[in-house]
Amino acid sequence: MGIVACGETLGAGDRPWAIMSECLLGWGPRILRSTTIAGNWKMHKTQAEAKAFLQAFAPLWQPQAGVDVVLCAPFTALAMLSGAIAATGLPVSLGAQNVHWAETGAFTGEIAPGMLVELGIRYVVVGHSERRQFFGETDATVNQRVRAAQAHGLTPILCVGETKVLRAQGQVESWIFDQLDRALADTTALPVIAYEPIWAIGTGDTCAPTEANRVLQSIRHHLGDRGAEATLLYGGSVKGNNIAEILTQPEIDGVLVGGASLDPEEFAQIANAAQP
Numbered sequence: 001m002g003i004v005a006c007g008e009t010l011g012a013g014d015r016p017w018a019i020m021s022e023c024l025l026g027w028g029p030r031i032l033r034s035t036t037i038a039g040n041w042k043m044h045k046t047q048a049e050a051k052a053f054l055q056a057f058a059p060l061w062q063p064q065a066g067v068d069v070v071l072c073a074p075f076t077a078l079a080m081l082s083g084a085i086a087a088t089g090l091p092v093s094l095g096a097q098n099v100h101w102a103e104t105g106a107f108t109g110e111i112a113p114g115m116l117v118e119l120g121i122r123y124v125v126v127g128h129s130e131r132r133q134f135f136g137e138t139d140a141t142v143n144q145r146v147r148a149a150q151a152h153g154l155t156p157i158l159c160v161g162e163t164k165v166l167r168a169q170g171q172v173e174s175w176i177f178d179q180l181d182r183a184l185a186d187t188t189a190l191p192v193i194a195y196e197p198i199w200a201i202g203t204g205d206t207c208a209p210t211e212a213n214r215v216l217q218s219i220r221h222h223l224g225d226r227g228a229e230a231t232l233l234y235g236g237s238v239k240g241n242n243i244a245e246i247l248t249q250p251e252i253d254g255v256l257v258g259g260a261s262l263d264p265e266e267f268a269q270i271a272n273a274a275q276p
C-alpha cells in the first residue's frame with residue numbers, strides 16, 4: 001500500500017520532506033490510505049484505568065512506521081493520555097469519540113473542536129451507530145461534525161453501516177451510499193471511513209472478511225476519483241483471533257476495534273498484526 005499524499009496543504013515556508021518524514025514516522029499529518037488501527041473505548045476507563053492500560057500496552061506493542069495506532073478514549077481521559085504520551089514519546093495517536101460543530105456556545109454536554117485540538121487530539125469518531133441509535137445523531141449532524149472537525153485539522157473517523165433488516169432487504173449499498181453522500185456533503189477532504197455493520201458490533205458476529213472487503217470495495221468505487229486515496233476501515237467484533245484474516249483483505253486498510261481494544265494484550269496483538 002503506497003503513500004499517496006499526506007493530506008496536508010503546504011504553504012510557503014513549509015518543509016515538504018519534513019512533513020513526509022513525519023508521516024513515515026507515524027506522526028504529523030495523516031497519510032492517505034494508511035494502515036490505521038483504532039481502538040474505540042466507548043464509555044469505558046477512568047483516568048486511572050486509562051493510565052494502567054497505557055503502561056501495560058507500551059511494552060507489548062511494536063510500533064511500525066506507516067501503521068497509525070489510535071486510542072479513542074473518553075473525554076475525561078484525553079488530557080492525561082496526551083500528557084503521558086508526550087512524556088514517554090509513545091507513538092500512539094489519540095482520538096475523541098465525538099465533536100460539536102460550533103466554536104463555543106450554549107451546548108451543554110458537547111465538546112468543541114478547539115478543545116480537542118488543544119490537547120493534541122488527531123482523530124475523532126463521528127456518526128458511530130451508537131450515537132445514531134441512542135442519541136439522535138442524524139446524517140445532517142454527522143455532516144456538520146465532519147466538516148467542523150476537518151476545518152480544525154482533526155481527522156474524522158466516519159462510521160457507516162447497515163442493520164440486519166436492511167441487509168436482509170438487500171439494501172446494504174443503497175443505505176451506506178446515502179449515509180456517505182449526506183455525511184460528506186460540502187467536504188473537500190475525505191475522512192477515514194469505517195464500515196461497521198450494526199449487527200456485527202459487540203455481538204461476536206463478525207462480518208465475513210471477504211464480505212467486508214466487498215462492501216469496502218463498493219464504497220471505494222462510490223467515492224469516485226477520491227476512492228483510491230481513501231483510508232477504509234472495518235469495524236465489528238474485531239478480535240485478536242480474527243485480525244490476521246481481516247487485514248489480508250486488499251480493500252481493508254485497518255480496523256476500528258471496540259471491546260477488544262479495552263484489553264492491552266489483545267489490542268497489542270491486533271496492532272502488531274498490522275502491516276504498513
Ligand code: PGA
Nearest residue numbers: 201202236237257258259
Ligand atoms: P466491537 O465494537 O469491536 O466491540 O464490536 C466496534 C465499534 O463499535 O466500533
